[in-house]
Amino acid sequence: MDAVSIHGRLQGRFGESVSSVDNDAMSPFAVVEAGAIRDICRWLRDDEDLRFDCLSNESGVDYKDEGYIEVVYHLFSYAQRHALVLKVRTPRDAAVVPSVEMVWRAANWMEREIYDLLGVHFTDHSDLRRLLMPEDWVGHPLRKDFVEPEEYHGINTSRESLLR
Amino acid sequence: MSLVGFEVEVDRSESGLETEEMTLNMGPQHPSTHGVLRFVVKADGEVMRQAIPDVGYLHRSIEKISEKVGYHGFMPYTDRVDYVAAMFCNQGWGMVSERLGGIEVPKRGEYCRVIAAELNRISSHLLSVGTMVLDIGAITPFFHAFREREKINDLLEELCGARLTYNYMRIGGVAWDLPPGYAGKVLAFLEQFEPMLEEYDSLVTSNKIYVGRCAHVAAISAEQAIDYNLVGPNLRASGVRYDVRRDQPYSVYPELEFDVPVGIGMVGTVGDSFDRYWVRLQEIRESIRILRQCFRQIPDGPVIAKVPRKFKPPAGDAYVRVESGRGDMGWYAVSDGSEFPYRCRVRTGSFAAMAIVDNISRGLMLADLVTVIASLDIVAPEVDR
Amino acid sequence: MKELLDGWIAQGVFGSLPVDLVYLIGLLAAGVVVVFGFVLNVAGVTTFVERRVWARIQSRVGPNRVGPQGILQWLADGVKLLMKEETIPYAADARLFKLAPYVVVLGFIAAFVAIPFSSALIAADLNLGLLYITSVTSLVVVGILMAGWASNNKWSLIGGIRAAAQIVSYEIPAALTIFSVVLITGTFSTQSIIQQQGWAPWSWYIFHSPFTFVGFFVLFTALLAEGNRTPFDLPEAESELVAGFVTEYSGARYLFFFLVEWGNLYVISAVLVTLFLGGWQFPVVGGLGDRPVALNALQLLTFVGKSYFGVIVIMWIRATLPRIRVDQLMTTCWKYLVPISFVNFMGTALWVAVWPDGNRVVTAAMTVLGFALVGYFLSRVVFHLRRSGARLTFSPLS
Numbered sequence: 001m002d003a004v005s006i007h008g009r010l011q012g013r014f015g016e017s018v019s020s021v022d023n024d025a026m027s028p029f030a031v032v033e034a035g036a037i038r039d040i041c042r043w044l045r046d047d048e049d050l051r052f053d054c055l056s057n058e059s060g061v062d063y064k065d066e067g068y069i070e071v072v073y074h075l076f077s078y079a080q081r082h083a084l085v086l087k088v089r090t091p092r093d094a095a096v097v098p099s100v101e102m103v104w105r106a107a108n109w110m111e112r113e114i115y116d117l118l119g120v121h122f123t124d125h126s127d128l129r130r131l132l133m134p135e136d137w138v139g140h141p142l143r144k145d146f147v148e149p150e151e152y153h154g155i156n157t158s159r160e161s162l163l164r
Numbered sequence: 165m166s167l168v169g170f171e172v173e174v175d176r177s178e179s180g181l182e183t184e185e186m187t188l189n190m191g192p193q194h195p196s197t198h199g200v201l202r203f204v205v206k207a208d209g210e211v212m213r214q215a216i217p218d219v220g221y222l223h224r225s226i227e228k229i230s231e232k233v234g235y236h237g238f239m240p241y242t243d244r245v246d247y248v249a250a251m252f253c254n255q256g257w258g259m260v261s262e263r264l265g266g267i268e269v270p271k272r273g274e275y276c277r278v279i280a281a282e283l284n285r286i287s288s289h290l291l292s293v294g295t296m297v298l299d300i301g302a303i304t305p306f307f308h309a310f311r312e313r314e315k316i317n318d319l320l321e322e323l324c325g326a327r328l329t330y331n332y333m334r335i336g337g338v339a340w341d342l343p344p345g346y347a348g349k350v351l352a353f354l355e356q357f358e359p360m361l362e363e364y365d366s367l368v369t370s371n372k373i374y375v376g377r378c379a380h381v382a383a384i385s386a387e388q389a390i391d392y393n394l395v396g397p398n399l400r401a402s403g404v405r406y407d408v409r410r411d412q413p414y415s416v417y418p419e420l421e422f423d424v425p426v427g428i429g430m431v432g433t434v435g436d437s438f439d440r441y442w443v444r445l446q447e448i449r450e451s452i453r454i455l456r457q458c459f460r461q462i463p464d465g466p467v468i469a470k471v472p473r474k475f476k477p478p479a480g481d482a483y484v485r486v487e488s489g490r491g492d493m494g495w496y497a498v499s500d501g502s503e504f505p506y507r508c509r510v511r512t513g514s515f516a517a518m519a520i521v522d523n524i525s526r527g528l529m530l531a532d533l534v535t536v537i538a539s540l541d542i543v544a545p546e547v548d549r
Numbered sequence: 550m551k552e553l554l555d556g557w558i559a560q561g562v563f564g565s566l567p568v569d570l571v572y573l574i575g576l577l578a579a580g581v582v583v584v585f586g587f588v589l590n591v592a593g594v595t596t597f598v599e600r601r602v603w604a605r606i607q608s609r610v611g612p613n614r615v616g617p618q619g620i621l622q623w624l625a626d627g628v629k630l631l632m633k634e635e636t637i638p639y640a641a642d643a644r645l646f647k648l649a650p651y652v653v654v655l656g657f658i659a660a661f662v663a664i665p666f667s668s669a670l671i672a673a674d675l676n677l678g679l680l681y682i683t684s685v686t687s688l689v690v691v692g693i694l695m696a697g698w699a700s701n702n703k704w705s706l707i708g709g710i711r712a713a714a715q716i717v718s719y720e721i722p723a724a725l726t727i728f729s730v731v732l733i734t735g736t737f738s739t740q741s742i743i744q745q746q747g748w749a750p751w752s753w754y755i756f757h758s759p760f761t762f763v764g765f766f767v768l769f770t771a772l773l774a775e776g777n778r779t780p781f782d783l784p785e786a787e788s789e790l791v792a793g794f795v796t797e798y799s800g801a802r803y804l805f806f807f808l809v810e811w812g813n814l815y816v817i818s819a820v821l822v823t824l825f826l827g828g829w830q831f832p833v834v835g836g837l838g839d840r841p842v843a844l845n846a847l848q849l850l851t852f853v854g855k856s857y858f859g860v861i862v863i864m865w866i867r868a869t870l871p872r873i874r875v876d877q878l879m880t881t882c883w884k885y886l887v888p889i890s891f892v893n894f895m896g897t898a899l900w901v902a903v904w905p906d907g908n909r910v911v912t913a914a915m916t917v918l919g920f921a922l923v924g925y926f927l928s929r930v931v932f933h934l935r936r937s938g939a940r941l942t943f944s945p946l947s
Binding site for chain 2: 603606607608609703704707779780782783867868869870871872873874875876877937
Binding site for chain 1: 219220223225227228264391392393404406411481482483492506509511516518519
């Protein structure tokens with residue numbers, strides 16, 4: 001099934017949760033409401049014709065000027081060999097998204113990484129703690145307005161400029 | 165290095181005996197973890213109850229660096245995402261930038277890319293197989309594998325000047341054409357290398373002790389593999405016949421003929437450690453086939469398309485998948501119209517493999533943890549980026 | 550040696566020293582000569598030989614810089630280790646930590662007392678020779694456990710416990726097989742066992758009966774496990790436990806563990822050669838019967854040559870095979886080797902009861918079988934060499 005028909009079925013089933021559909025972009029995507037993402041994903045996984053059994057990628061993108069963080073889900077189906085892109089937008093200062101870990105186990109670590117680097121809180125996640133940064137790190141490094149702290153445990157983080 | 169999140173539970177059974185699980189630290193410095201990985205292992209004697217991975221020791225914030233150095237400047241950084249199979253990372257970044265900018269790579273450039281990539285796949289699989297055998301205890305096959313890998317490194321050094329982090333590809337093609345006489349050298353190497361695989365088979369694959377260590381260990385079913393997003397040889401060993409080169413073809417792979425080996429539970433269950441090892445060994449043979457076809461079919465022409473120095477792709481995002489040595493590597497790039505990428509994200513095969521280790525190592529012995537890590541072919545830089 | 554000392558006392562060499570003091574000095578001198586002259590050197594040279602043998606198997610050269618062809622490499626390693634700082638972990642049990650290497654070395658060196666190098670060269674021909682060797686080499690287990698526990702390091706502890714379980718389990722098939730040979734000879738004394746064999750292969754105990762033939766391989770496997778050698782080298786499994794029970798050791802203490810590991814290869818081989826391969830037996834031809842010095846020298850060469858060949862086979866096995874897991878190790882011992890050794894023991898007992906002097910026909914048949922196996926093995930080697938088309942050089946200098 002191609003992206004247009006999948007988007008059509010998605011809108012048919014969850015019409016009120018689908019904010020927008022862009023079929024003409026380089027890779028067509030659908031923007032959905034954050035609150036409905038878990039139900040949408042579960043339906044996408046279980047539906048007979050769609051059967052998206054694999055979460056190929058889950059990334060977070062920080063749109064500072066627009067004021068939201070976008071979580072992008074790239075889904076793939078090994079059974080039907082088609083792909084789908086879903087996007088969820090959540091405000092930067094209160095980034096909360098339902099976790100889809102119970103739909104695909106692959107989301108476990110991916111959501112931990114997004115939480116660690118971007119500060120998005122995933123509800124009902126089994127083990128939401130920092131993955132790549134140390135446990136006592138303050139701040140979310142991948143945000144556009146992240147300022148590196150002056151020191152970490154007494155180690156100076158700044159370096160003299162090499163350009164003399 | 166702390167034990168936050170890895171607390172020990174003391175088990176007080178009814179008989180009044182206090183038994184404690186032993187919490188071991190298979191620390192960041194260890195001869196057999198492939199790179200800088202840390203596992204906190206809760207073991208009851210020799211049997212593991214849990215092996216919790218602690219990653220992040222090799223986090224270099226490569227994704228953030230891409231936002232500072234621009235599209236062209238990011239190419240050498242991609243080598244370091246997976247330095248064992250660096251050509252694929254180059255190719256992934258090249259492809260996603262080309263998709264964003266609508267650039268088409270000339271045919272000869274694509275063939276050069278495939279030649280470099282398949283040579284790198286052979287050397288990556290040799291490293292993976294060699295270190296797996298070394299971790300299990302046999303020291304000789306490791307040297308044989310690395311001897312062949314040295315020859316491939318020499319070939320790639322002749323091609324692009326570097327032995328490990330190649331930086332060979334550019335946005336729009338490759339940096340340099342094949343040197344004169346290269347085809348002869350590579351084909352001579354393949355002639356000499358192919359019988360070595362039989363030697364490897366007789367030394368390792370049919371070794372009863374090796375089979376005893378690997379068969380039935382950490383068998384992953386196909387559903388579990390797909391659920392955890394395992395990719396590449398790990399997924400194929402579990403029985404799922406999926407290869408990005410064949411099922412979502414890119415570059416010149418539609419013109420090339422090759423098979424996709426799948427694990428069949430040759431000596432144990434489908435998807436156990438032996439199958440993962442065996443699939444990699446078969447993939448080396450397929451790569452040899454592809455290389456021979458490439459040298460027969462490669463056309464003349466330029467190797468790189470005209471890409472402006474200040475490369476400014478239109479705003480949008482693209483997701484590209486490359487079949488790397490460790491599985492399908494997903495490159496997601498967001499462009500805002502400037503010459504610096506707005507966001508670059510790499511989703512690697514080892515990331516999911518690390519996530520699944522905790523789940524499949526319950527109830528295995530300590531010695532099996534090493535087998536599991538080695539058979540999943542986890543390299544630390546891919547996990548942490 | 551006692552006769553030698555008595556002769557010198559009678560000649561008045563030692564003046565008016567008390568006899569017991571002379572004996573004590575003689576003992577210590579002999580011990581020093583044997584230990585520093587032979588035992589430590591063998592252990593050291595074996596490390597060098599192992600590295601060269603591995604290198605050849607792995608298509609590389611091995612250490613060849615220190616001294617001609619790298620012969621002095623082991624001396625350089627020894628000096629380096631002696632010069633290193635000997636660290637003791639802060640929370641380790643210092644007394645046990647320091648004692649463990651000495652216990653291990655004691656267990657190892659004491660075994661050389663009863664090893665027969667030639668008909669006259671044996672430190673003490675104990676009438677319980679073999680039993681003494683098996684008991685004394687078990688001291689090594691005590692030392693390893695001490696090292697593992699005292700290091701206050703969980704990985705060392707696991708290594709030490711694995712070693713204890715392994716060595717204690719494999720004592721049983723080893724001891725049973727040794728006893729089945731003792732059934733044939735009727736004595737534990739190592740010299741007597743060799744004297745009852747002959748120089749010719751068909752007079753060796755390995756071909757005595759099918760039971761001893763199988764017993765040879767059982768003993769070989771069990772002694773490999775006793776010596777912590779691959780495929781049974783879990784206690785020091787490099788890729789799992791960093792270095793097993795020796796993780797926290799450095800400097801001279803590490804050198805001791807190191808030496809014992811490699812020297813043990815020699816003891817293993819010597820026991821096998823004594824029991825099954827005819828020991829130092831050399832044909833007394835020509836006028837050798839009248840020249841005891843020459844005869845003893847030839848016997849010494851025979852013994853050392855045979856045991857060193859065994860050492861090289863053990864190194865070869867280490868270079869080739871991976872290591873097995875703990876539960877597989879225990880299965881091999883308890884479910885396979887122990888029943889086989891029991892069958893061997895009873896079979897040998899019956900054999901000796903029925904044919905006290907041995908059955909010439911069966912012995913001849915076993916000898917032919919043995920030679921056929923060796924011939925088959927060589928033919929496979931030649932086949933693989935021809936098939937691989939490798940360029941062969943037999944000179945160690947290239």
